Amino acid sequence: MVSDEMRQMTLLEYRDSLASPRILGLMTVLYTDVVSRSTTWNFAKLLFRWKGSLWKVIWAELVLWLLVYTLVSLMYRLLLNCDQREQFENFVKFWSQYTGASFVPLTFILGFFVSLVVRRWWSMYESLGSTESVATLLASYIKGSDEETIIMKRNIVRYLVLTQAMVYLMISLGFRKRYPNLEALRNAGIVNDIELKIMEETDSPNLKHWMPINWAMSLIKLAKRDGKIESDSDNYVVDLYARLRDYKNNLSRVSNYMCVPIPLAYTQVVFLAVRLYFLIALFANQYLNINNTVGGVNKCPRNSTTASSSSSSNKAPEIELRFGVDLFFPFATVVEFFFYVGWVKVAESLFNPFGGDDDDFEVNELLVRNLQNGLLIVDGAFNKTPAQIRDPYSKTGSDAPFPPTKKHRSFIDIPIPAIKRSVNRIQDTAVNQFHDVNNSRHQSLHSSQQRRP
Known part of the structure; x- marks a missing residue:
């Protein structure tokens, strides 16, 4: 068993990691800002990265x-x-x-293999799971500022993160290095002693990541029974159940991809x-x-x-x-x-985006972000709608900000039709001036001939 001092230290470290202001990303190599303009030089600069x-x-x-x-x-x-x-x-x-x-035929073999791996990788990326949508609905559907309601909503978010952590514990080597077992998750505060005991007492040879989702659904049902969900129908409950089901199915899809590879x-x-x-x-x-x-x-x-x-x-x-x-x-x-x-x-x-390569998914950061944003939404964002005042723009909104700015255009950026129009304009101007000069010469010659005796 881990001592109370070690557990307290682990909880403090986890709390500090949640309070970190850095922007969390799913991948470690980001370069999209460098190629904000599709110029040859911007893409050539990428060749000098390591x-x-x-x-x-x-x-x-x-x-x-x-x-x-x-x-x-x-x-x-x-x-x-x-x-x-x-x-x-x-x-x-x-x-x-x-x-x-x-x-x-290397081109054929590699082309088919790479396309298959990329489709598999993108599907896993879309199925990683985020707590923000569920947390937003929880803050909107479940009303109440008492301690019991706040604890209920926070626990639902924590159960979502616990489900995600249990899946990553099985498929991600990097995640297992930080949290090798459920005991490490308990030390981090993601699961408590009572919940861990229930999991251990449940006899099942398979992964038990469905249990936290079941607990979350039970809490939503309890909130409906106690009148915390203000709705005459069960639409809110059905909507929340559907979100939880999709969240769990996405994580199961990721687990299936890793358990049944190419x-x-x-x-x-x-x-x-x-x-x-x-x-x-x-x-x-x-x-x-x-x-x-x-x-x-x-x-x-x-x-x-x-x-x-x-x-x-x-x-x-x-x-x-x-x-x-x-x-x-x-x-x-x-x-x-x-x-x-x-x-x-x-x-x-x-092939394995949950490994230790530079472009693999940062599942540790993803877990921290999901818990941080989810708890902030259901707790910090509850009943904090700003006072409603009229916007400073006109009725049509034609004076709204961010008007289109004139883009500086170099000579290379000028399209061919514009060049043609400019050439035609210069040509027409030159021809008109030539005709004006000829007309003035004819008029002067005619007037001089009239003045002769």
Whole structure:
């Protein structure tokens, strides 16, 4: 058992975390303000970020791949004798036939897998659950400022958070590190001793997250019976029941997603397809030194007849062309590495959004926010409607604030029709001035001819 001093310290820490003024988010990597305008420079600035970036998720595998590629290249160029070099070149030419989309359709495999994972991830995001809508209805439907009514509404909100915590306790490793069991939730004040005893006495091999929802429904029924819900019909109660049911169903959907993941065989296919592709590329994309020269010296001299016959018999024309340039760094393969490995890393990071990656859901913060906002709404916002006074605007509201401001437009932002209109206007002005000058010249010439005797 935890001592009273430790429990009091835990409650104080939890209270301080609730009082924290920071803005709570569900994801740790936020960059939407940077791209408030869809300009090339704004999106280019994202390339220099590290947390949650492409560079962070692939750098280790890319460095390892380049290291092995370099070792293989140095071994081929410096350590192998003539016969071994020829065998290595034949080995490279053999595997070079099995690279590209014709061998393994990586684009199709990754596209389908990533779309499936993203749909699954977005559905889980929409099902995380929020106490604000239920708390708002509780503050509106259940009337009364006495201590019993306040405790009832606060407990309903706490039961919602307790249900959420019990689900996260099963599916989130990060949440289990902070709250490893129900005893830790009791120390945090999310569940009390009486409620914890009832849960322990209930014999069930399955998750008991339905119990707090049942308690919340019982309290709503009790409030209706005691006249705390001011309504002649049961519409308010039915509405609250529906909100609680949806809240519980959403959490069950998240639990089902985590308990029934994407079939393991498909995940293995995607993982092996990408890694084996670049394992083959370690040899298939090596640049061959066809001339066998190192430092200007031919290491394996051959007569022209043998070389030409060997070249014509062992090399296909396309392979001859492919290895016609001797390079050292695999530029094209590194570009493929960025796209393919980065693509599969996106799916792997979204596969379990309750883990410890940079872009995973911050369920600890979500739980704190739900409890904080829910208690504030049902307790602090009750019966605090501001005094009603007339707004300072006219009857039509045409003088309301936030009028459209004139946007500064650069020359690049000017549309083509506006440029055409400006050119036409300048052209018309020039033509009119030209006609005016001609008319004035004709008039002056005519008047001078009339003055002659």
